[in-house]
Amino acid sequence: MNVLPFQVVQNEPLLRARGVTIDYQSERGTVRATQDVSFDVWRGDRFVLLGPSGCGKSTLLKAVGGFIAPRAGSLQLDDKPILAPGPDRIVVFQEFDQLPPWKTVKQNVMFPLLAGGLGGKKIGRKEAEARAMDWLARVGLAPFADAYPHTLSGGMKARVAIARALAMQPEILLMDEPFAALDALTRRRMQEELQGLWEASPFTMLFVTHSIEEALVVGNRILLLSPHPGRVRAEINSHQFGLHSAGGTEFQATASRIHHLLFGEGGAVEHDEHAVAVQS
Amino acid sequence: MSAGANLKWEPPVRPEYEVPLASPQAVAAAGIAVPAARPLGTIERLGQLAWLRKTILLALIAVLWEAMARWTDNDLLLPGFLQTAKALVEGTLSGELPRYIGVSLWVLLQGYLAGVAGAFLLTTLAISTRTGRDLLETLTAMFNPLPAIALLPVALLWFGLGKGSLVFVLMHSVMWPLALNTYAGFRSVPETLRMAGRNYGLGKVRMVTDILVPAALPAILSGLKIGWAFAWRTLIAAELVFGTTSGKGGLGWYIFQSRNELFTDKVFAGLGAVILIGLLFENVVFQQVERLTVRRWGMQR
Numbered sequence: 001m002n003v004l005p006f007q008v009v010q011n012e013p014l015l016r017a018r019g020v021t022i023d024y025q026s027e028r029g030t031v032r033a034t035q036d037v038s039f040d041v042w043r044g045d046r047f048v049l050l051g052p053s054g055c056g057k058s059t060l061l062k063a064v065g066g067f068i069a070p071r072a073g074s075l076q077l078d079d080k081p082i083l084a085p086g087p088d089r090i091v092v093f094q095e096f097d098q099l100p101p102w103k104t105v106k107q108n109v110m111f112p113l114l115a116g117g118l119g120g121k122k123i124g125r126k127e128a129e130a131r132a133m134d135w136l137a138r139v140g141l142a143p144f145a146d147a148y149p150h151t152l153s154g155g156m157k158a159r160v161a162i163a164r165a166l167a168m169q170p171e172i173l174l175m176d177e178p179f180a181a182l183d184a185l186t187r188r189r190m191q192e193e194l195q196g197l198w199e200a201s202p203f204t205m206l207f208v209t210h211s212i213e214e215a216l217v218v219g220n221r222i223l224l225l226s227p228h229p230g231r232v233r234a235e236i237n238s239h240q241f242g243l244h245s246a247g248g249t250e251f252q253a254t255a256s257r258i259h260h261l262l263f264g265e266g267g268a269v270e271h272d273e274h275a276v277a278v279q280s
Numbered sequence: 281m282s283a284g285a286n287l288k289w290e291p292p293v294r295p296e297y298e299v300p301l302a303s304p305q306a307v308a309a310a311g312i313a314v315p316a317a318r319p320l321g322t323i324e325r326l327g328q329l330a331w332l333r334k335t336i337l338l339a340l341i342a343v344l345w346e347a348m349a350r351w352t353d354n355d356l357l358l359p360g361f362l363q364t365a366k367a368l369v370e371g372t373l374s375g376e377l378p379r380y381i382g383v384s385l386w387v388l389l390q391g392y393l394a395g396v397a398g399a400f401l402l403t404t405l406a407i408s409t410r411t412g413r414d415l416l417e418t419l420t421a422m423f424n425p426l427p428a429i430a431l432l433p434v435a436l437l438w439f440g441l442g443k444g445s446l447v448f449v450l451m452h453s454v455m456w457p458l459a460l461n462t463y464a465g466f467r468s469v470p471e472t473l474r475m476a477g478r479n480y481g482l483g484k485v486r487m488v489t490d491i492l493v494p495a496a497l498p499a500i501l502s503g504l505k506i507g508w509a510f511a512w513r514t515l516i517a518a519e520l521v522f523g524t525t526s527g528k529g530g531l532g533w534y535i536f537q538s539r540n541e542l543f544t545d546k547v548f549a550g551l552g553a554v555i556l557i558g559l560l561f562e563n564v565v566f567q568q569v570e571r572l573t574v575r576r577w578g579m580q581r
Contacts, residue, residue, distance in 0.1 A: 067475055085478040095472040101577045102494045112480040115490070150578025 012079070013040035014204055015064065015172055019073035022059050033059040034230035036073070039223050041172065041206060046198065048219030048238075049208045052262060056230030057208045061176050064206060065091050077171060087116030090165040091174040094181050096157050099149040099164075106132050106145040109164045118169060135163040138197065155186040162194070166203065173205045179214070191217055192243055212258050216241045216251060224261055234261050359545040367549040377534070377553060384515060384530030385557075387443055391450020392511050396504070398451060399458035406459075407466050407492070408484070420460045428453035428514040432522060446518055453514040454507035461506065465499025466492050498574045505566050509558070516554055 017040070022033040034056035041047045049057040062068045064075055066085040075082040077089065090112070092098075099108050109132035110125075117123055118131075136142050139159040149157060158178055165173055179187040191214065198205070209215050215222050220239035225232060236258065245251045326332055342361045349360030359367075371377035402419070405412030428449045435445035469492055477491040493500070519532025529537065531550055538546035574580040 065479065087481050091479050093472045097470040098472045098476050100473060100494065101579050115482055116480040148577055
């Protein structure tokens with residue numbers, strides 16, 4: 001896949017979700033995760049699914065990944081329906097155990113390249129190794145190529161997972177609260193680095209989070225979902241915000257607007273550790 | 281009204297300050313010495329060695345044993361440590377013991393491999409179909425508690441007086457615990473890891489070989505270890521009871537025969553050989569495999 005220059009006018013979205021309703025079985029019967037959710041992701045988007053727990057944002061991401069089949073509605077990538085998991089949609093999970101512990105950092109990045117190929121084509125071990133080293137260098141982990149995952153910190157494991165995903169050059173990168181298990185300082189650093197990677201060579205990303213601030217900082221467009229079941233509440237632009245606008249008045253205004261949309265008038269004071277922190 | 285109820289603890293406002301970060305070299309140059317870790321004394325260092333502590337313990341037991349033997353002074357009932365060691369060395373040098381051990385290990389290996397193959401077949405069935413899962417759960421629940429040696433009479437009826445019946449009971453002793461462990465290992469593979477595997481488009485077979493087996497390796501290894509111990513135990517017991525059946529006897533038969541001939545020191549030498557071989561496999565083979573795999577990967581301490 002060649003990276004398109006971004007001035008190119010696109011007339012078709014890359015990912016199209018239409019009326020997606022997802023149910024899952026629990027012990028107490030069928031639970032509706034999302035209801036009639038529609039959205040479009042265009043090439044180069046950093047599209048964020050934002051909502052409180054129970055809004056089905058992770059379920060939606062897993063459906064795009066092909067792990068869950070929707071009960072109704074359709075999901076299409078490049079006009080082809082999504083039916084099963086595939087290497088054109090690589091997921092970065094929140095859990096640290098997404099990295100097989102029996103493979104070194106480098107082998108971890110090489111593994112999907114050797115198993116799934118690149119853009120549908122098989123590639124050789126040499127090429128896979130070169131690609132792996134290239135991407136490890138980009139996330140600053142080249143010196144740790146031969147380390148085993150259990151010797152790495154949480155932030156480093158997240159970096160390996162991101163390098164592994166981007167080395168595959170997927171059509172769309174699916175990130176399921178990738179930084180939620182990290183401490184606040186590391187999380188901020190990872191957001192910065194993700195931004196840097198995107199600026200160096202843009203990719204398309206679907207990013208799930210429950211933090212309003214993270215959504216505004218990481219994304220260029222945000223889909224707000226209401227819980228029980230997940231329904232679309234709004235779609236908001238956030239391309240104007242970067243990591244350094246976090247304290248600005250416009251940023252604060254958008255953040256409180258999102259807060260109102262998600263929690264209503266009365267919920268504005270509801271304490272949430274991930275709600276926007278006032279920064280100077 | 282007490283004074284304490286009205287007291288308000290107002291902490292004082294203190295001045296702020298910043299400290300420039302000095303590089304480690306600067307710290308060294310300034311002569312601020314970092315205290316070096318205190319070196320351990322010789323005795324402390326020796327105390328850290330687990331094998332040394334265990335060897336001392338074993339030596340103490342040997343001395344106690346020898347003392348007991350001298351005190352009872354009856355070779356037929358309790359030969360001493362030195363006498364047993366002598367019988368062990370003589371038996372080894374004359375080639376008598378190694379021959380018996382060889383026969384035992386050869387039968388053991390065949391039964392063990394048959395059991396491992398059976399266990400992997402069963403668990404493969406169990407993870408791919410629901411019927412297979414039911415089958416595994418039912419069969420292990422039925423046969424795991426059944427001592428392998430109890431099946432020997434039946435095995436003798438079916439397979440006759442020979443190696444066949446021994447391999448059969450060995451297979452029985454290995455298969456169930458290994459299948460149970462492997463299956464439990466497969467089931468405890470994290471969902472995220474499975475999803476990652478599916479994400480890369482791995483097929484069913486590669487999913488097993490590239491994700492499930494390595495992820496379940498700690499459980500599989502412990503199953504193999506338990507299976508080995510069970511098999512070794514079963515074999516010696518089977519040889520003790522029906523040793524003559526296999527034509528050439530094994531280590532169990534050696535023990536039995538020596539007792540018949542009232543060579544009690546040889547009986548003890550045979551038992552010693554059983555223990556030594558067990559220790560050898562546990563400490564050399566399995567520990568080495570663990571060190572190179574699951575411990576290196578941080579999956580087991």
